[in-house]
Amino acid sequence: MFRFSFFINSIKMNMRVSRIKLSSGISEPGLDVDLLLIDPVIERYKGKQGNLIPLLQGAQNIYGYIPKSVFDKISSETGLKKNDLYGVATFYAQFRLKPVGKVVVRVCHGTACHVQNATKITEDIQTFLNVKDGETTEDRLFTLESVACLGCCSLAPCMMIGDETFGKLNGKKAVEVVKNIKRKETLDNKPNQSKPELWKT
Amino acid sequence: MENVKIIVGLGSCGIAAGAGKVYDEIARIKEADNLTFDLAKTSCIGMCFREPLVEIIDETGSYLYGEVDVKRIDEIIEKHIVNFSPIKEYIVKSDQFDTPYKDYFDGQVKITLRNCGNIDPEHITEYENKSGYQAIKKITSEKVPPEDVIKSVMDSGIRGRGGAGFSTGMKWNFARNSKSDEKYIVCNADEGDPGAFMDRSVLEGDPHSVLEGMIICAYAIGANHGYIYCRAEYPLAVKRLNLAINQARERKYLGTNLFGIESFDFDIIVKEGAGAFVCGEETALMASIEGQRGMPRKRPPFPAVQGLWKKPTNINNVETFANIPWIILNGPAAYSQYGKEKNRGTKVFALTGKIKNGGLVEVPMGITIKDIIYKLGGGIIDDKKFKAVQLGGPSGGCIPEYLSDTPIDYESVTATGAIMGSGGMVVMDETTCMVDVARFFLDFTQKESCGKCTFCRIGTKRMLEILTRITQGEGREEDIPALEELATRIKDATLCGLGNSAPNPVLTTLKYFRNEYEAHIRDKKCPSLYCKKLLTYEVIPDKCTGCVVCKRGCPVGAIDGDKKVVHFIHQELCTKCGDCYSKCKFDAIKIY
Numbered sequence: 001m002f003r004f005s006f007f008i009n010s011i012k013m014n015m016r017v018s019r020i021k022l023s024s025g026i027s028e029p030g031l032d033v034d035l036l037l038i039d040p041v042i043e044r045y046k047g048k049q050g051n052l053i054p055l056l057q058g059a060q061n062i063y064g065y066i067p068k069s070v071f072d073k074i075s076s077e078t079g080l081k082k083n084d085l086y087g088v089a090t091f092y093a094q095f096r097l098k099p100v101g102k103v104v105v106r107v108c109h110g111t112a113c114h115v116q117n118a119t120k121i122t123e124d125i126q127t128f129l130n131v132k133d134g135e136t137t138e139d140r141l142f143t144l145e146s147v148a149c150l151g152c153c154s155l156a157p158c159m160m161i162g163d164e165t166f167g168k169l170n171g172k173k174a175v176e177v178v179k180n181i182k183r184k185e186t187l188d189n190k191p192n193q194s195k196p197e198l199w200k201t
Numbered sequence: 202m203e204n205v206k207i208i209v210g211l212g213s214c215g216i217a218a219g220a221g222k223v224y225d226e227i228a229r230i231k232e233a234d235n236l237t238f239d240l241a242k243t244s245c246i247g248m249c250f251r252e253p254l255v256e257i258i259d260e261t262g263s264y265l266y267g268e269v270d271v272k273r274i275d276e277i278i279e280k281h282i283v284n285f286s287p288i289k290e291y292i293v294k295s296d297q298f299d300t301p302y303k304d305y306f307d308g309q310v311k312i313t314l315r316n317c318g319n320i321d322p323e324h325i326t327e328y329e330n331k332s333g334y335q336a337i338k339k340i341t342s343e344k345v346p347p348e349d350v351i352k353s354v355m356d357s358g359i360r361g362r363g364g365a366g367f368s369t370g371m372k373w374n375f376a377r378n379s380k381s382d383e384k385y386i387v388c389n390a391d392e393g394d395p396g397a398f399m400d401r402s403v404l405e406g407d408p409h410s411v412l413e414g415m416i417i418c419a420y421a422i423g424a425n426h427g428y429i430y431c432r433a434e435y436p437l438a439v440k441r442l443n444l445a446i447n448q449a450r451e452r453k454y455l456g457t458n459l460f461g462i463e464s465f466d467f468d469i470i471v472k473e474g475a476g477a478f479v480c481g482e483e484t485a486l487m488a489s490i491e492g493q494r495g496m497p498r499k500r501p502p503f504p505a506v507q508g509l510w511k512k513p514t515n516i517n518n519v520e521t522f523a524n525i526p527w528i529i530l531n532g533p534a535a536y537s538q539y540g541k542e543k544n545r546g547t548k549v550f551a552l553t554g555k556i557k558n559g560g561l562v563e564v565p566m567g568i569t570i571k572d573i574i575y576k577l578g579g580g581i582i583d584d585k586k587f588k589a590v591q592l593g594g595p596s597g598g599c600i601p602e603y604l605s606d607t608p609i610d611y612e613s614v615t616a617t618g619a620i621m622g623s624g625g626m627v628v629m630d631e632t633t634c635m636v637d638v639a640r641f642f643l644d645f646t647q648k649e650s651c652g653k654c655t656f657c658r659i660g661t662k663r664m665l666e667i668l669t670r671i672t673q674g675e676g677r678e679e680d681i682p683a684l685e686e687l688a689t690r691i692k693d694a695t696l697c698g699l700g701n702s703a704p705n706p707v708l709t710t711l712k713y714f715r716n717e718y719e720a721h722i723r724d725k726k727c728p729s730l731y732c733k734k735l736l737t738y739e740v741i742p743d744k745c746t747g748c749v750v751c752k753r754g755c756p757v758g759a760i761d762g763d764k765k766v767v768h769f770i771h772q773e774l775c776t777k778c779g780d781c782y783s784k785c786k787f788d789a790i791k792i793y
Contacts, residue, residue: 110395
């Protein structure tokens with residue numbers, strides 16, 4: 001929906017940011033953001049042509065999302081306008097302005113998965129986790145997302161959790177997978193923002 | 202065992218199906234049992250429906266094993282490698298005997314995918330051994346004038362494989378004729394169409410062929426800088442591209458004064474996209490490389506005149522670039538022997554949906570839809586009735602079963618109302634609701650609209666609302682004319698390909714499946730029994746044994762009935778979850 005907001009002026013964008021602040025206690029944990037971590041990224045791209053998107057991607061790689069204070073820092077150190085940074089960050093689906101859960105569940109909604117009833121998978125996981133699509137659970141363990149296409153069309157319908165793809169699912173099987181992870185994670189009981197890695201070849 | 206080689210297919214889909222674990226297991230067995238075979242990696246061969254794939258090459262021939270999991274690999278190594286007896290029932294392809302997949306392989310002509318699944322994409326020597334970088338070496342050593350290179354490309358008849366089908370040779374010519382001190386080449390690898398993954402497969406399986414195509418293009422048009430704009434959702438492709446670029450730099454295929462020609466300078470940078478479908482449109486893509494919001498702009502000026510950083514720019518698709526070295530090396534006539542008239546060469550399609558052999562196929566232009574689906578694709582899953590095929594992703598359209606003799610070429614496909622697009626082919630059977638398919642695509646384009654043009658931004662939203670309403674049983678008589686009017690306005694009043702083509706799925710389904718729309722609106726019924734809100738679940742009294750399984754399972758308590766008494770579903774309570782239908786062992790629940 002944010003895609004339509006190209007004409008939205010900075011006032012509205014500030015509203016968006018404040019909404020993030022208000023939405024729950026977990027978001028924008030200003031104290032947790034270590035601004036020093038972003039220095040090498042700024043150093044690398046400062047003053048270079050077309051650097052805006054790589055800067056934001058770099059920030060998100062570090063923090064898992066782009067905290068407000070990081071926007072401020074990038075803007076003041078590179079001279080890029082905050083307006084442009086927010087504009088780009090809200091345009092592309094990749095960028096997040098809220099922290100994500102420890103485990104990101106990406107349910108594929110490509111065409112092949114859709115005709116094999118991917119809707120039911122999202123619905124059932126929504127019910128199980130008690131979150132809406134795109135939201136994070138209160139314990140910050142799970143974030144549920146819909147993605148356009150994971151490119152594993154022959155395994156449709158599928159979803160991706162961390163580095164693992166689960167194919168040929170139905171609602172029940174998908175919930176079972178999430179349930180198992182939840183059981184395991186609850187035993188460990190250490191939710192944080194680890195980043196999943198791709199299987200290395 | 203010295204001459205035995207085991208090759209594991211490690212493309213994204215292979216890895217998703219568990220090929221990584223299989224590779225590790227083979228390595229473990231090799232070490233544990235002290236076996237001496239060679240273990241190698243390759244990428245996707247296109248046979249996604251039988252992943253993970255493992256090929257064994259020994260003195261007697263080559264054997265490709267399908268659906269190899271950790272358990273099965275033990276058995277294969279034990280029987281094939283240790284006891285020299287191949288397990289025929291697991292083998293999907295061999296040069297020694299025919300398999301049930303003979304038609305799937307024989308119907309294909311591999312030019313774009315010539316190396317995919319045959320070489321290790323992470324080693325440049327493997328590409329070089331397959332005549333890699335010979336095309337550019339031939340051009341530069343024979344000092345072929347750039348005009349002649351462009352003429353070869355033009356003579357081959359290749360047209361842009363990204364979807365629009367513009368003559369590649371002509372495009373290069375425009376870029377060559379633009380005068381500027383700096384020119385750019387962009388490879389469009391922002392494969393956003395859900396259901397299309399041929400570009401990913403080429404990038405993961407044969408990245409050097411794309412690089413060589415770009416180097417040849419740079420030579421022909423006189424460009425110094427290249428960009429590959431790749432989807433961030435393809436991490437493996439990005440990784441292998443960067444690896445390939447570094448290897449090419451070491452070999453001096455990229456850099457300055459290339460191939461002994463002074464002032465032939467060219468280098469390539471990979472730019473990762475940030476998740477926006479519209480960035481597949483060339484002007485939006487350039488805006489995104491420049492670090493702005495990816496919004497299309499008006500053309501002219503065309504990129505060949507004023508593109509990236511306001512300099513002349515040539516943009517081609519991954520598949521197009523991958524073909525170029527082959528065309529130069531084998532001559533334009535070898536390429537144009539496939540296909541006819543204005544449609545020459547081969548095209549890769551991604552077959553998905555309700556098809557048995559889902560995966561990638563590369564076929565000569567002009568083959569019919571029917572041949573692809575039945576000969577190569579093996580037909581419909583569970584032998585259900587084939588209903589339609591969606592060609593060209595969200596910008597394309599649905600071609601119905603009775604038009605399945607349509608040849609695959611740019612003009613014939615466009616005449617049906619669909620588009621060739623990047624080559625995604627989603628097959629649908631009798632259980633797919635066409636109104637819901639149209640709603641699905643509109644939902645996609647509506648979300649992906651950049652918002653610049655009013656008719657795309659608001660028009661697609663209104664169309665989506667109408668379609669959603671119809672699938673929920675609240676359709677009105679005036680909805681169909683309203684959809685048609687909106688569709689025409691959106692087509693006329695938008696700037697880019699996304700907006701122009703967004704109404705296609707609705708227009709084609711309205712053209713070929715109007716009766717389904719009418720059934721939804723007038724009878725409040727979904728003929729394909731897909732749209733949940735329009736279904737009715739009922740007990741068939743003759744079949745019901747009164748076993749109470751459905752009654753116990755019903756989450757809302759809508760089923761009444763005692764043991765050994767015919768049950769009854771209270772329609773006003775039923776939420777149409779389908780639980781009773783799937784649980785009944787006696788087929789005593791009917792849906793209509």
